[in-house]
Structure formats: C-alpha cells, structure tokens
Amino acid sequence: MAKPKVATTSLCGCFGCHMSLLDIDERILELVQLIDFDRSPINDIKSIEGPVDIGLIEGGCCNEENVKVLQDFRKHCKILISVGDCAINGGIPAMRNMVPLEECYEEAFLNGPTVVNPSGKVPDDEEIPLLLDQVYPCHEVVKVDYHLPGCPPSADTLWEALTALLTDRPVELSYELVKYD
Amino acid sequence: MSTTQERTVPSICESFGNERSRMMDIVLEVQDKLGCVDAETIDAIAAATDAPRVDVESVVSFYSFTSQKPKGKVVIRLSSDVPDIMAGALDVARGLEEELGIRFGETTPDGMFTLEWTSCIGMSDQAPAALVNGLVMPSLGPGTARRGVQILRERNNLEDLQGTLIREYGDGENSHDLVRAAVRNNIRRPGKVIFGRMESGAGLIKALAMSPAEVIRGIKTARLRGRGGAGFPTGMKWEFTRAAGGDDRTLICNADEGEPGTFKDRVILTERPDLLFEGMTIAGYAIGAKIGLLYLRAEYSYLREYLEHVLERRREQRLLGSRVCGKEGFEFDIRIQMGAGAYICGEETALISSCEGLRGDPKNRPPFPAQHGYLGTPTSVNNVETLCCVAPILEMGPGWFSSIGSAGSTGTKLLSISGDCMRRGVYEVPFGTTLREVFEMCGASEPAAVQVGGPSGQMVGPDDYAREICFDDLATGGSLMIFGPRRNLLEIASQFMEFFIEESCGYCTPCRVGNVLLKERLDKILAGLGEKSDLEYLQKLATTIKTTSRCGLGQTSANPVLSTIENFKMLYERLLKEPEEGRQRSFDIQTALSQAQDLTGRESVHFKQG
Numbered sequence: 001m002a003k004p005k006v007a008t009t010s011l012c013g014c015f016g017c018h019m020s021l022l023d024i025d026e027r028i029l030e031l032v033q034l035i036d037f038d039r040s041p042i043n044d045i046k047s048i049e050g051p052v053d054i055g056l057i058e059g060g061c062c063n064e065e066n067v068k069v070l071q072d073f074r075k076h077c078k079i080l081i082s083v084g085d086c087a088i089n090g091g092i093p094a095m096r097n098m099v100p101l102e103e104c105y106e107e108a109f110l111n112g113p114t115v116v117n118p119s120g121k122v123p124d125d126e127e128i129p130l131l132l133d134q135v136y137p138c139h140e141v142v143k144v145d146y147h148l149p150g151c152p153p154s155a156d157t158l159w160e161a162l163t164a165l166l167t168d169r170p171v172e173l174s175y176e177l178v179k180y181d
Numbered sequence: 182m183s184t185t186q187e188r189t190v191p192s193i194c195e196s197f198g199n200e201r202s203r204m205m206d207i208v209l210e211v212q213d214k215l216g217c218v219d220a221e222t223i224d225a226i227a228a229a230t231d232a233p234r235v236d237v238e239s240v241v242s243f244y245s246f247t248s249q250k251p252k253g254k255v256v257i258r259l260s261s262d263v264p265d266i267m268a269g270a271l272d273v274a275r276g277l278e279e280e281l282g283i284r285f286g287e288t289t290p291d292g293m294f295t296l297e298w299t300s301c302i303g304m305s306d307q308a309p310a311a312l313v314n315g316l317v318m319p320s321l322g323p324g325t326a327r328r329g330v331q332i333l334r335e336r337n338n339l340e341d342l343q344g345t346l347i348r349e350y351g352d353g354e355n356s357h358d359l360v361r362a363a364v365r366n367n368i369r370r371p372g373k374v375i376f377g378r379m380e381s382g383a384g385l386i387k388a389l390a391m392s393p394a395e396v397i398r399g400i401k402t403a404r405l406r407g408r409g410g411a412g413f414p415t416g417m418k419w420e421f422t423r424a425a426g427g428d429d430r431t432l433i434c435n436a437d438e439g440e441p442g443t444f445k446d447r448v449i450l451t452e453r454p455d456l457l458f459e460g461m462t463i464a465g466y467a468i469g470a471k472i473g474l475l476y477l478r479a480e481y482s483y484l485r486e487y488l489e490h491v492l493e494r495r496r497e498q499r500l501l502g503s504r505v506c507g508k509e510g511f512e513f514d515i516r517i518q519m520g521a522g523a524y525i526c527g528e529e530t531a532l533i534s535s536c537e538g539l540r541g542d543p544k545n546r547p548p549f550p551a552q553h554g555y556l557g558t559p560t561s562v563n564n565v566e567t568l569c570c571v572a573p574i575l576e577m578g579p580g581w582f583s584s585i586g587s588a589g590s591t592g593t594k595l596l597s598i599s600g601d602c603m604r605r606g607v608y609e610v611p612f613g614t615t616l617r618e619v620f621e622m623c624g625a626s627e628p629a630a631v632q633v634g635g636p637s638g639q640m641v642g643p644d645d646y647a648r649e650i651c652f653d654d655l656a657t658g659g660s661l662m663i664f665g666p667r668r669n670l671l672e673i674a675s676q677f678m679e680f681f682i683e684e685s686c687g688y689c690t691p692c693r694v695g696n697v698l699l700k701e702r703l704d705k706i707l708a709g710l711g712e713k714s715d716l717e718y719l720q721k722l723a724t725t726i727k728t729t730s731r732c733g734l735g736q737t738s739a740n741p742v743l744s745t746i747e748n749f750k751m752l753y754e755r756l757l758k759e760p761e762e763g764r765q766r767s768f769d770i771q772t773a774l775s776q777a778q779d780l781t782g783r784e785s786v787h788f789k790q791g
Contacts, residue, residue: 102780
C-alpha cells in the first residue's frame with residue numbers, strides 16, 4: 001500500500017512553524033518511513049500534485065497568491081490543518097488590518113525610510129502579488145479541519161498530531177503541548 | 182464647573198437625602214437639569230453621596246437615558262422594534278435624517294437635536310412611534326416627522342408640538358390634564374377581571390378585615406400566577422416574603438414593561454391606576470411591607486405626574502399612609518421609582534439593583550429576593566397585571582376568579598397585539614384562548630407566523646395555531662406580534678437578535694459575545710452565503726448561550742434563532758448551499774482584491790474578474 005501523502009506550505013508566515021517541524025530532529029527519519037511528501041518547502045516541490053492525505057498550512061492569507069495556494073491545498077487535501085497562530089488568527093501580519101491598505105502600499109513602496117523608488121509609483125509588476133484588503137485567517141477562506149495553536153506549535157505537538165492522524169489514533173494533545181503562558 | 186452646576190448638583194443630591202441608594206433619581210434629575218452628567222458632575226455627586234466615583238459613573242454609563250456627553254436640547258428616540266420597522270420606521274428615520282442633516286447617533290452642530298434609535302417604547306399598537314424628550318409621538322410618517330422638526334426649529338419649544346402636530350389627545354385618561362398624550366388606549370376587548378369592571382375599592386376593605394395569612398390563602402386558592410411570563414404562583418411568593426426574617430419588607434411593582442411588543446401595562450397605568458395601587462396596598466398588607474415601589478420605565482415618564490396625582494389623592498382618601506383605611510398598625514405608602522431605559526431591568530434582580538441606585542445588573546440567586554431583596558429586605562416583585570388581579574380576587578372571591586380561564590391558568594390574560602392585523606391593541610381574554618381565536622378577534626387572516634411572548638418567547642407557525650395561551654402551553658407575558666405572508670421571518674429573527682445585543686448588560690460572556698456571533702451567522706445565511714454546517718453551528722451556539730448565561734435575558738436570547746429553526750427550518754434550508762471545493766462562501770476574493778487593484782492599477786493574475 002502506498003504511504004500517506006503530506007503536503008506543507010507557508011503562506012503569510014515566517015517559516016517558524018516549518019522550523020518547528022524540523023525540530024522533531026531524528027524523528028524525521030521515522031516520519032519519512034510513515035509518509036511521502038507532496039508539495040513542501042522541505043523537498044522544494046513547487047506545486048501540489050495530489051491527492052494528498054494531510055495538508056499543513058502555516059501563515060494566514062495576505063495576498064492573492066496565498067488564496068490561490070490555500071484553495072489549491074483545500075481542493076487536493078483530505079485533511080487540512082491550520083498550523084500556528086498566523087494561520088489560525090492572522091498573527092503578526094494581521095496587525096496591518098488596523099492600517100488602511102493605501103498607507104501600507106505607500107510605506108512599502110513610496111515613503112518608507114529605506115525605499116529607493118525613482119518612479120514614485122506603486123509597482124504594477126505581476127510578479128508582486130496583489131495584497132488583500134486585510135489579512136485573513138485560513139478558515140475564513142476555506143474549510144479547515146484542525147487547528148494546531150502555538151507560535152510556533154512545538155515539535156512535539158506537531159509530531160503527536162501528525163502521528164495520531166497517520167495511525168488512526170484520536171488526536172489528544174496533553175495540556176503541556178497546548179499551554180503557552 | 183460652572184456656578185449653576187456648583188449649586189445644582191449638591192442641592193439635587195440633598196433633595197434625595199444624599200442617599201446612595203437614590204442614585205437613579207439623582208442622576209436622572211441632573212441629566213434633566215444639565216443635559217448630561219459629565220466627569221466633573223460625577224465627581225460632585227460622588228462627593229455629596231459619599232459614594233465611590235466609579236459607582237456613579239457606572240450608573241451614568243449603563244442606562245440609555247443618561248449620558249456623559251451633552252445631547253441635543255431635543256432628543257428624538259425612534260423605536261426600532263419590529264412592529265415599528267414593519268410600519269415604516271425606516272422611512273421615518275430617513276425623513277428625519279434628511280431634515281436634520283445628521284445620521285442616527287449624532288447631534289446637530291447647533292446642539293439642538295439628537296437622533297437615536299431606541300428599543301421598544303411600548304407603542305407597538307400605534308407604530309412607528311418616537312419619544313421626543315418625554316413626549317410620545319405615535320403613528321408617525323416621514324411627513325409628520327419632518328414637520329415636527331420644522332416646528333421645533335421655528336418655535337424652539339416642545340410644547341408647540343401640542344396643538345400643531347398633535348391635533349388631539351388620545352382617548353380616556355390620555356386626555357387628562359396631567360397626561361395630555363396623543364397615545365391611544367386601543368382597548369379592543371375588555372374582560373372580566375381588569376378592564377371589564379369598575380374600580381370599587383371593596384377589595385382593599387375586605388382584605389383589611391382579614392388577617393394577612395388569610396389574604397395570602399385567598400390568593401393561593403384563586404391560583405393566581407405571575408403575569409410577567411414566568412408564571413410563579415403569587416401567593417407562594419408572598420408567603421415566602423412574609424415568612425422571611427426581619428421587620429422591613431418591600432413590595433415592588435415591576436412596571437418596566439420592556440419586552441418588545443408589550444404595551445398592556447401602559448394601558449393599565451393610564452386607565453386602571455387605582456386598581457393597581459389597591460392591589461399593591463393589599464400585597465403590602467399581606468407580606469408586611471411598609472413601602473411599595475412602582476418601578477416605572479423611563480419611556481412611560483409621560484404618565485408620572487398623573488400617577489403621582491393619583492397617589493396623592495389616595496393619600497388624602499387615607500388609602501395610603503399611616504393607618505390605611507383606619508386599620509390600626511397598617512402603614513403603607515407607594516413611591517414611584519423611575520427607570521432609565523434598560524430592558525434588563527425588567528428582570529427582577531436587575532430591577533432591584535436599579536432601585537438600589539446601581540447599574541441594572543442581575544444578581545446571583547440564591548438568595549432569592551423573597552429572602553434578601555431591596556436593600557437586603559425580603560422583597561416581593563410582582564408584575565403590574567398580576568397586582569391588578571388582587572383586588573378583584575378579594576372582592577369577588579377566589580372561586581369567581583378560578584372559574585375563569587383554564588385549569589392550570591386561572592383568570593384572564595391581557596394580550597398586546599401588534600403587527601399584521603386589522604385591530605391592534607389590548608385584548609383581555611380568558612386563559613385557554615387559542616391563537617386561532619385570537620386571530621379572529623383582531624382580524625388577522627392567514628398569518629405566516631406569530632411571535633408569542635416577544636423576542637424572548639417563540640415564533641410559531643400555522644401548525645401551532647390551535648395551541649392555547651396559558652402557562653402550560655404557550656406561556657407569554659402578553660406580547661403577540663403577527664406576521665403576514667409577505668414578511669421575511671428570518672430577517673425578523675435577526676432584528677430580535679440585534680435587540681438582545683443592544684440590551685445585554687455585558688456581565689457574562691455567553692450573552693455578551695454569543696448573541697453577536699449568533700446574529701453574524703444568521704445574517705450570513707440571510708445574505709445567501711450559508712451552508713448546512715452553519716445551521717448546526719447556530720443550534721450548538723444557541724444551546725450554549727441558553728444553558729450558560731447568568732440571567733433570564735441570556736437564557737432566552739437565543740430563542741429567536743432556536744424557535745425559527747424548530748418551526749421554520751424550511752426557510753433556512755432554502756437559503757443554504759453546499760460550498761464548492763471546501764471554500765468558504767462568505768469569502769469574496771473580488772471584494773478582497775478591489776482596493777489593491779485600484780492602488781496598483783492592474784488586474785489580478787490568479788483571479789480574473791467575471
């Protein structure tokens with residue numbers, strides 16, 4: 001029987017959750033016994049091939065590309081998990097939700113102290129994804145099956161959740177794994 | 182602080198004995214005299230009454246009729262109740278906004294007018310209605326509203342609305358010199374207990390010839406139950422209060438008729454004040470209270486002078502005061518305690534808080550008011566209508582009373598009927614009357630639904646029209662809103678949720694937050710963006726709010742959602758669609774991108790329009 005497939009991506013996040021995944025250390029050898037990776041920064045596959053059993057999403061949606069990738073994940077993943085506070089709440093990037101979008105663009109491309117932009121215009125290059133009006137948590141854009149909180153969730157939390165799902169055990173995270181104060 | 186303030190505030194405080202427990206009266210009078218209760222004034226009140234500053238401020242900020250910021254000289258409060266909206270309150274609102282050049286919630290730059298929405302003002306039978314300061318303006322249209330503003334602007338005097346806009350006063354005592362209101366009674370059907378008979382005063386005389394225990398026994402034999410909606414046996418409540426220790430006991434009459442769509446107490450207070458005061462006096466005698474409080478909602482302040490006058494007359498007739506009716510050792514008087522615009526104060530423990538000069542927060546039970554109520558005294562809180570049954574029971578006998586109505590629910594019930602029917606108004610019917618019989622009385626042909634008991638009650642449809650109005654079947658405080666076939670019932674449920682969001686005291690989270698989430702999800706469904714799982718979410722959240730809220734408001738606030746899901750599930754299901762590829766239907770990528778497209782001057786790569 002083919003091994004279950006796992007795909008991961010970082011949307012509007014800092015890759016910290018992926019770093020935390022790597023923090024499972026030597027257990028990654030066990031993990032690759034259990035699964036195959038589809039799209040993931042770990043293997044640098046750039047587009048999802050599917051079908052995928054478990055998708056892990058780091059980060060919320062701040063631009064059109066994030067939405068595209070997230071919808072793609074949802075389409076191909078049986079189980080979709082929001083990993084970390086940015087995916088679940090928008091996190092630090094969502095602080096810009098208090099600032100009008102026009103000011104965000106001006107700060108980034110026109111008036112910021114380190115900006116060098118002789119054209120004096122907001123760039124319209126298609127390589128720069130359009131920003132959404134605000135940063136959205138993933139579950140406001142697509143259905144999400146599980147939420148793993150933490151900034152980032154610890155390696156043990158990720159390990160426990162993943163292995164439980166892969167071995168058909170109920171996901172039961174002990175208090176220590178979801179306690180953050 | 183100006184010199185007027187310096188003089189006014191301490192003298193107002195002093196007129197209430199600098200008593201902290203009279204904070205409501207103090208704050209309301211200051212608001213009336215100075216137009217607001219600002220930070221400095223709060224300091225002055227705190228100093229005079231020796232209260233912590235925060236106690237004063239929390240009262241000022243809690244009630245909708247008091248404010249820290251100055252409002253306009255004329256405050257127009259338009260009722261946002263469902264029957265008002267159905268009758269065209271939104272058109273009236275637009276007319277007012279255009280005429281004044283401000284939006285609701287704002288004050289004109291000259292400080293003349295403030296526009297506000299307010300919850301039901303007890304005029305659902307003559308909607309849309311507004312309060313202009315204390316003056317009631319029923320049956321408004323956009324034209325009349327505009328003309329009213331013009332008149333006020335030209336003449337700068339509220340009195341001038343009388344005679345110009347208000348051509349005639351209402352029927353009965355609405356035309357009394359001390360009332361002079363355009364309100365109509367709309368008593369459509371007098372019954373045997375309250376509106377059918379004349380007041381004679383015989384009940385009180387009979388009661389005083391009996392012992393208090395005998396009076397209570399009579400009320401128990403008549404099987405009188407509370408008319409506010411909960412239906413607690415009145416005799417038992419009195420017995421508990423009487424049996425509680427201590428010398429002082431208090432009787433409170435709950436005239437904070439705030440349940441949207443209810444207006445029967447307004448008519449009782451206008452036409453049968455003596456019957457009520459007689460009932461209060463008998464109740465005071467039965468439980469052993471020296472003082473009775475009539476907690477009158479601020480919206481009915483136009484009746485205050487008139488009611489004070491009736492009380493004064495009763496004092497002169499020795500029906501109140503020391504030695505009532507010459508009865509040695511029985512002393513009883515009634516004081517009117519004004520409310521200040523808070524629905525929650527209809528809940529008895531919140532009402533007691535308010536009477537004590539506090540925010541209208543509900544209290545934890547136990548202890549129950551019968552043991553530990555107003556200022557710690559054993560207290561019986563009774564509804565206006567309940568107290569009005571007392572004198573007739575004493576006069577005509579418990580047997581007479583219990584022969585009216587049905588087995589578990591004796592006597593008559595006043596119904597406040599509003600909405601889509603020919604004859605809106607007050608109906609006194611025996612308990613056990615079916616909804617279908619009610620529709621015939623009021624001229625409602627084939628209603629699509631009826632809201633029984635206000636927003637906190639339930640919305641029922643044609644399958645339930647054979648059900649009876651009584652405590653064992655459809656229990657109600659008396660509000661019946663009738664909805665014709667063209668009404669959007671779910672939108673009405675959403676408006677009811679808005680009401681609860683506005684009126685939640687904010688103390689407990691399930692009610693403060695849960696109701697907002699309920700409305701959000703309901704509105705999502707109404708916008709056509711709902712899916713099957715939303716219905717499950719609504720049910721689950723509604724049940725949580727119902728079971729975990731602290732007082733009756735939160736425990737019933739989810740009913741608009743729960744009862745429409747139960748009785749009108751089809752309406753929901755028609756609006757639900759399954760999402761494509763697991764996407765959230767409420768997320769619209771075009772809306773989310775439109776600003777960035779404008780700012781960068783290019784189209785989206787991934788999401789082309791159309």
